[in-house]
Amino acid sequence: MLVPRVAEGVHLITHAYVNCYLIEDDDGVTLVDAGLPSMWPMLRELLETLNRTPRDIRAIVLTHGHFDHVGFALRAHREWGTPVLVHREDARLAAHPYRYRPQRSRFLYPFTHPGSLPKLGRMAAAGALGVRGIAETRPLGPGSALPVPGSPTVIHTPGHTDGHCILHLPERDALLTGDALVTLDPYTGHSGAQIVASAATKSTRQALASLDAIAATGARILLPGHGDPWVRGSERAVAEAIRIGAH
Numbered sequence: 001m002l003v004p005r006v007a008e009g010v011h012l013i014t015h016a017y018v019n020c021y022l023i024e025d026d027d028g029v030t031l032v033d034a035g036l037p038s039m040w041p042m043l044r045e046l047l048e049t050l051n052r053t054p055r056d057i058r059a060i061v062l063t064h065g066h067f068d069h070v071g072f073a074l075r076a077h078r079e080w081g082t083p084v085l086v087h088r089e090d091a092r093l094a095a096h097p098y099r100y101r102p103q104r105s106r107f108l109y110p111f112t113h114p115g116s117l118p119k120l121g122r123m124a125a126a127g128a129l130g131v132r133g134i135a136e137t138r139p140l141g142p143g144s145a146l147p148v149p150g151s152p153t154v155i156h157t158p159g160h161t162d163g164h165c166i167l168h169l170p171e172r173d174a175l176l177t178g179d180a181l182v183t184l185d186p187y188t189g190h191s192g193a194q195i196v197a198s199a200a201t202k203s204t205r206q207a208l209a210s211l212d213a214i215a216a217t218g219a220r221i222l223l224p225g226h227g228d229p230w231v232r233g234s235e236r237a238v239a240e241a242i243r244i245g246a247h
């Protein structure tokens, strides 16, 4: 297996339009988001490729509590004892990852955005409809140098969900943006830097306001929850997301 390195010491696991990331340093690894259930063997394979064991995963940090980011968190917690961190305002969502109320019904979306159909179908085939939530989480608070490998700075970016957080790695010039800014929206099938469609976003107004925090990092590499890495800097990504706007 080729090591899918997307920034210094950051590796991508991607499947069915869903991304999660492993951040490495000398103390071990941090997993950012837990994807979909079918990505479990891909995580194991990547750990082996990196000469790591599951014990090296010091923590799973969830950018937010949606099902496509919580996928195998409970399994890792039960089988390996990995602590799982999520912002307090998303703890309930992580425990019940389907119980959320977006602005618009996501079930209407395939009809207005036919491009989304194959993507949602692949997510379903990858276990998107069978995710078990995790209630045993620890609170993730905003601040610098979270004491996990990579020492990310946690920034609260509400909008997509109330407790959504992004993780900045200033020394690696990288920002893990979760669903605060994506480069592919699986709900519409559209690519480009953008906020996620109102079908899956609690408040698009607030999500657009939170883009300021992304721009302010000045990070060159943006690593989203859906879509390819963006390497043209946070300001240009945010300008594009504002131009595309709410949808």
Ligand SMILES: [Zn+2]
Residues within 6 Å of the ligand: 064, 066, 160, 179, 200
């Ligand atoms: Zn989401």
Ligand SMILES: [Zn+2]
Residues within 6 Å of the ligand: 066, 068, 069, 179, 225, 226
């Ligand atoms: Zn997502």
